[in-house]
Amino acid sequence: xxxxxxxxxxxxxxxxxxxxxxxxxxxxxxxxxxxxxxxxxxxxxxxxxxxxxxxxxxxxxxxxxxxxxxxxxxxxxxxxxxxxxxxxxxxxxxxxxxxxxxxxxxxxxxxxxxxxxxxxxxxxxxxxxxxxxxxxxxxxxxxxxxxxxxxxxxxxxxxxxxxxxxxxxxxxxxxxxxxxxxxxxxxxxxxxxxxxxxxxxxxxxxxxxxxxxxxxxxxxxxxxxxxxxxxxxxxxxxxxxxxxxxxxxxxxxxxxxxxxxxxxxxxxxxxxxxxxxxxxxxxxxxxxxxxxxxxxxxxxxxxxxxxxxxxxxxxxxxxxxxxxxxxxxxxxxxxxxxxxxxxxxxxxxxxxxxxxxxxxxxxxxxxxxxxxxxxxxxxxxxxxxxxxxxxxxxxxxxxxxxxxxxxxxxxxxxxxxxxxxxxxxxxxxxxxxxxxxxxxxxxxxxxxxxxxxxxxxxxx
Amino acid sequence: xxxxxxxxxxxxxxxxxxxxxxxxxxxxxxxxxxxxxxxxxxxxxxxxxxxxxxxxxxxxxxxxxxxxxxxxxxxxxxxxxxxxxxxxxxxxxxxxxxxxxxxxxxxxxxxxxxxx
Numbered sequence: 001x002x003x004x005x006x007x008x009x010x011x012x013x014x015x016x017x018x019x020x021x022x023x024x025x026x027x028x029x030x031x032x033x034x035x036x037x038x039x040x041x042x043x044x045x046x047x048x049x050x051x052x053x054x055x056x057x058x059x060x061x062x063x064x065x066x067x068x069x070x071x072x073x074x075x076x077x078x079x080x081x082x083x084x085x086x087x088x089x090x091x092x093x094x095x096x097x098x099x100x101x102x103x104x105x106x107x108x109x110x111x112x113x114x115x116x117x118x119x120x121x122x123x124x125x126x127x128x129x130x131x132x133x134x135x136x137x138x139x140x141x142x143x144x145x146x147x148x149x150x151x152x153x154x155x156x157x158x159x160x161x162x163x164x165x166x167x168x169x170x171x172x173x174x175x176x177x178x179x180x181x182x183x184x185x186x187x188x189x190x191x192x193x194x195x196x197x198x199x200x201x202x203x204x205x206x207x208x209x210x211x212x213x214x215x216x217x218x219x220x221x222x223x224x225x226x227x228x229x230x231x232x233x234x235x236x237x238x239x240x241x242x243x244x245x246x247x248x249x250x251x252x253x254x255x256x257x258x259x260x261x262x263x264x265x266x267x268x269x270x271x272x273x274x275x276x277x278x279x280x281x282x283x284x285x286x287x288x289x290x291x292x293x294x295x296x297x298x299x300x301x302x303x304x305x306x307x308x309x310x311x312x313x314x315x316x317x318x319x320x321x322x323x324x325x326x327x328x329x330x331x332x333x334x335x336x337x338x339x340x341x342x343x344x345x346x347x348x349x350x351x352x353x354x355x356x357x358x359x360x361x362x363x364x365x366x367x368x369x370x371x372x373x374x375x376x377x378x379x380x381x382x383x384x385x386x387x388x389x390x391x392x393x394x395x396x397x398x399x400x401x402x403x404x405x406x407x408x409x410x411x412x413x414x415x416x417x418x419x420x421x422x423x424x425x426x427x428x429x430x431x432x433x434x435x436x437x438x439x440x441x442x443x444x445x446x447x448x449x450x451x452x453x454x455x456x457x458x459x460x
Numbered sequence: 461x462x463x464x465x466x467x468x469x470x471x472x473x474x475x476x477x478x479x480x481x482x483x484x485x486x487x488x489x490x491x492x493x494x495x496x497x498x499x500x501x502x503x504x505x506x507x508x509x510x511x512x513x514x515x516x517x518x519x520x521x522x523x524x525x526x527x528x529x530x531x532x533x534x535x536x537x538x539x540x541x542x543x544x545x546x547x548x549x550x551x552x553x554x555x556x557x558x559x560x561x562x563x564x565x566x567x568x569x570x571x572x573x574x575x576x
């Protein structure tokens with residue numbers, strides 16, 4: 001690392017440090033500005049791994065049967081810390097995922113163009129939280145942690161490392177199946193293009209073409225098999241979702257970078273014209289990512305916001321190269337680098353300012369997007385005063401009940417199924433039904449505060 | 461400034477306009493005109509040097525978003541997505557096939573190629 005830095009000019013090193021600042025500031029802002037993870041998926045992720053030390057076999061089984069084994073294995077490292085408070089650890093783990101993804105983008109841009117592109121790529125990814133990606137708000141930890149592997153898959157491809165590519169492909173696929181599926185479809189689309197290519201492929205590329213073709217063939221057969229035997233998977237119901245991030249990417253604040261990406265893509269094609277597999281694979285990745293992210297425009301509306309991250313990466317990498325190419329042409333060099341650093345820092349400052357307001361809003365006790373102090377106090381009381389064998393019943397009005405197993409070790413149900421049953425109401429979102437207040441002999445109020453009410457059902 | 465640089469700038473400006481047309485005005489005609497312009501711009505300069513598929517594959521999904529495929533509304537969403545991606549992939553591969561054929565023909569008649 002030190003040798004690498006010694007080879008760089010002072011201007012480039014300064015730009016790299018500015019970029020790292022641009023990556024770290026909005027990322028670290030999330031755990032520092034929020035007292036609890038925002039998204040509802042956090043509890044589910046924690047619940048899988050939190051008992052690694054006390055119940056390792058059960059945890060291993062949970063991880064094995066999950067959709068995201070690699071992400072969970074990495075996340076379970078937190079269990080080694082005996083003083084871990086999982087909600088806080090989760091927020092920092094998301095931050096780490098965001099930072100590692102940014103560094104992976106930097107590595108890919110470095111491989112494709114050089115250190116300036118790496119710095120710009122890192123800084124651009126740093127600007128994405130909340131404005132262009134929903135990872136922090138949705139607590140989609142597994143998907144976020146699958147991105148570095150997907151990016152490194154392309155970096156290894158650029159480095160012509162087949163073993164690295166295969167490893168990264170499997171790590172990405174077992175970190176999050178959607179990422180794996182997108183990479184697989186990319187390979188399926190790329191394989192026939194390589195056979196049609198008029199350019200001569202070298203021996204390594206021909207071998208890679210073979211690997212792509214076999215993988216594509218196996219994947220298509222598997223997909224047909226799944227389609228024939230498990231057709232219900234394709235009938236998954238979902239609410240129509242319009243992509244707010246895609247608009248931001250192509251019309252909103254990121255629009256200049258989307259334009260720069262065109263210029264950057266042109267340079268990638270020119271610079272790496274001899275690496276046909278790389279060019280074709282990157283182009284196919286964009287093909288798949290854009291169609292998937294913009295599926296609301298195709299009349300489908302399936303998880304568009306979550307699927308936007310891939311096309312965002314497809315814009316950031318060439319944009320970093322396009323912009324690096326532009327500053328390469330500017331003279332004097334020092335002024336060009338100063339301008340770039342100032343621009344990136346200013347844009348990051350704007351993102352931090354915008355996100356501050358969003359985090360502040362989420363911290364407000366008047367909204368229920370996240371669990372607040374009162375609800376946490378109620379859960380802490382339940383942990384102290386309700387036996388683990390008790391049955392806790394709550395409605396699905398909020399997703400706060402998902403934290404009961406994580407923070408109190410209690411199992412939660414929709415209906416009362418045992419004599420030792422408690423009812424919990426998170427009263428910021430739901431009201432206690434009138435019949436409960438009218439029958440104090442049957443529903444005994446055990447605990448109440450501004451955010452929750454806990455009743456014990458007295459057996460008749 | 462040489463011809464190649466001018467054509468590069470032309471390509472860049474043309475693609476900017478394409479993107480602006482696609483995402484702001486949604487005028488397929490404008491998009492089509494600029495796409496043709498884009499092809500004209502790059503053919504004399506760089507078609508012998510750059511992998512043309514790389515450009516075509518990136519442009520295709522932009523077209524896909526603006527040319528709806530008539531599908532029965534009762535087809536489930538995920539299957540619909542699969543069909544749309546498959547249809548456009550086949551269209552892309554077909555176009556690449558044709559462009560490769562034309563490219564090969566042009567290469568055979570290109571004096572620069574023979575001089576190499």
